[in-house]
Amino acid sequence: MHRRLVREALSSPVPKPRRSPVRRSPRLEPFKKTIDDWLRADLEAPCKQRHTVRRIVSRLEEELGADVPYPTVRDYVSARRPQIAAEAGAPADGFIVRHNRPGADAEVDFGEVWVNLSGTMTRCYLFALRLAYSGKAVHRLVDRTIGVSSVVEVA
Structure with a gap:
């Protein structure tokens, strides 16, 4: 390593x-305003009628006779589309993080299997329990005719 890099570190x-x-x-510079206008109009249009890149x-190419490469337009649109939506006050895309407390949440299913x-x-009944926090699952298989019951644990 160079001593200048070591000195900085x-x-x-x-x-x-x-x-x-x-x-x-x-x-692309002369056409940016036109593209921005199209993207603003897309905010009001139904999803299926919005412009793709x-x-x-x-x-x-058809209307303005521009010879702009696809990757240039793609990069510009991917950067501008969220900015235009934010300027217009459109809700931002997001997600909710799911937090499961230990022992509090589980998923249960019951059905029949052959x-x-x-x-x-033989027709049997399957009870399936999966704990949401640990992901541990317990399955119980019951044969109603002879009363056989077995527990199968899946990690």
Whole structure:
């Protein structure tokens, strides 16, 4: 390693942030306002009628005579679509983290299964319990005719 890198590491445990280059796309620059207008109009349109990147590229070629590569338009649209939605006040995509308390939540199912017992197909009933926190499962198989019960544990 170079001594300059060692000196920087000794002076601060947190590395300096890297500068990301600002990339420009001169072929797309004149059409950015038009694409933004299409994306704003898409906020009001039904889901099936919104512009895909492929449709934007084809409209640029057909209507405006632009020769812009697909990856350039794709990168611009993927960056601008969330920004335009945020400017318009559209709800952001998100998720809810599910927290299960130990021993508090479980999933239970009960049904019938056919089992080969001593060469004959027998209808049995299956009780399945799965604990949501640990993922441990317990299954109980009951044959109603002869009262056989067995427990099968699955890790």
